[in-house]
Amino acid sequence: MTETAAPRVQLQGISKSFPGVRALENVDFRLNAGEVHALLGENGAGKSTLIKIMTGAVSRDAGKMLLDGEPVEFASPAEARALGVSTVYQEVNLIPTLSVTKNLTLERQPRRYGLISWRQANERARERLKRLNLDIDVERPLASYSVAIQQLVAIARSLEEDTRVLVLDEPTASLDAREAELLFDIMRDLKARGIAIVFITHFIDQVYQVSDRISVLRNGRLVGTAPTAELPRLKLISLMLGRELEHTEARRTIGAAAARGEPILAAEGVGRRRYMGNFDLQLRAGEVVGLAGLLGSGRTETCKLVFGAVHADAGRVRFEGKPISIRSPRQAVRLDIGFCPEDRKAEGIIPELTIRENIVLALQVKRGWLRRLPHDEQERIATEMIKTLGIATPDADKPVGQLSGGNQQKVILARWLASKSRILILDEPTRGIDVGAHAEIVALIRQLCADGLALLVASSELDEIVTVSDRVEVLRDRHKVGEIAGADVTRENIIHMIAGG
């Protein structure tokens, strides 16, 4: 490894807030020349914000950035590129219908007599690809090549003679093992030429295959940086999955009597090909079942299959002992199942509607469109829910889009409580929520459980899982790998199971 005096990139005390979200808080990050630096963290941990700040796509609120010891201030990705800092984003942002050449020379075609010289352009495109040892027909449309080749073309496009830093955002997400290996060879080659590479991925194996150092982000903070060789898998997973128990109160007494008895919902071998491996799951009244696993392990997938948002193509479901197949959210709602999705903005709230309308929505769906809830009744339910859940709003007729993240989450919870759900599926109920609301929601989950609801809680925060769950299903690589119950529900046990102990 070539060790230079100053690191290639040094970020100091970087902070960034978006309306309602604290994306990064006082993050220090050091990237050396000639290293592959893996950047890990859950969705919303701040990875993309960090690299966007590094590459000029987003401005920082506070902090300093040094490039080879020089303070820099990028106003745009173009400026960052001019100084040798390039990114390849997760979604390949090329134009599939154009030829490889056109994609590679999009904003700088060689011209002859004012016209584009395609011969020269092809030549340049080939040169660019040669840097990656790639020899393909550059005149064919990009879409005619595999995703792996497209990914390489995207890298070739970002790579200049003088590139100093290359950021690869989930480059292997849609590659198979062999294709990923091809990409790693190229990364090693680039590294040998002294380029500093930031590698974002959620495949732990790949981190150990190719990276020299690892940094982990969680909730907008850097929780650790270490050489890959000195960070065993178990330690890494523990870093990613959340803080040690600090302020959360002791777990509730286990073995709640209510939790015995027949399951309301029992899934047997439910799964979907290329989506989620078949799993068994029982949900009982008065019991919280946790779903634990790393990013991409299948937590959200499990929730969506149970709720019918994604069709299962295998397995059987029994609802109160009767066989049934839940084919749509509509049907799930009729069965008194509620689902608070992970991505509240995209799948949860209906921003233009008022808080009241959002709260009564599922109840209204159950009543059917003809039997509209009278306005007074809507008002009463909304007011009651606002009070019970402590939703901070002056009145119920404000558009829900104007609330903070925590309050939006409560509105969606209220929606399912108002509709008298008996099973509640919560996917990342506390993501992007500030500490105060976080504790409230955790307490609320326990309360709902005590009230006799059956809960399924998926979370990337291991402590949250340990705090709320009576039983934990552990997931890895889209398969259920085991179940832990009662007194065995501890951080250590879960981490061991995730790591494949």
Added chain:
Amino acid sequence: MDHAGSSQALAPSRWSLGELTSRSWFWPILALALIFMVDAVVSPGFFSIRIVQGRLFGSLIDVLYRGTPTALVALGMAVVIGTKGIDLSVGAVVAIVGAVMTNLIHRDMSPPLILALTLGAGALCGLWNGFLVAILDIQPIIATLILMVAGRGIALLIDEGLIVTFRSDFFSAISTGEFLTVPSRIIVCAGTLLFLWLFLRRTALGVFIESVGANSAAADLAGINAKLVKIGAYTLSGLCSGIAGMLICADIRGSDSNNAGLFIELDAILAVVIGGGSLAGGRFYLGLTLVGVLIIQGLTTSILVSGLPAQFNMIVKGVVVLIVLLLQSRRLRQSIVGVFRRKTS
């Protein structure tokens, strides 16, 4: 309320200017009032209404009368736009419905049956659009473009390429007659508005439509059948266009497939947007859409009575519409600033 802080001091009493301008109805109503005022200046007696030969008579009535077909189409359009869709085929539906009606009249069926079949044809056209959008998942602008293009052809096929005329006292009474001195088509329009309001706002359908338009993924996860809601919205739009087509056809006593309802979709979309509906979906306003129609119609009238050459009509209309929209976007900006202020303080 502790977060209101500074804005509390500015916080408006119920009728302060700030509060008023933030209401969704403020700018459209203001624009309409201004246009009527201009009308009253250039044409004294604009507001006077007399009874001539047992029928209300006056410029205001004339604006309402002429605006009726557009108003009907716009009401349906508002519902479709509420689902984040659009219906370009309304003009073609007007033509189809006219051709169907004319054809049936020549078959000597009983008028009420003809009326039912005619409106049914409109609803069927809407159902087709809904099928393309909701089931085949074609983008609304393309899906309805298909019928927009093909619809006049269908109408011409029914007419066998001719302009077919007819006489029908029943339909003349509905379209150009009057009832208790009020032009009957205005009653038809008011009845449609009442029906839509009851159907959408006194049931939960309106909220479902807005949910699907604002966030279709979230609506789906809340258990709403988004496909059915969309099909319903397009069918309503087809029905509304059908009523408009019936009035237009009965008005000219014939089916003119090439020209009936030509460009009516543009005025209808404009009316919806002037009335505060957003093409991004999520909210629709029936009453304000009618205000939008009156603005457009009032404008046309004022240009005519002011003596400006008719060719200025389109230009002036364009400019005024632009101004109304800009006024509204200022409202939008203010609300964005307002949100921002509340969040930061």
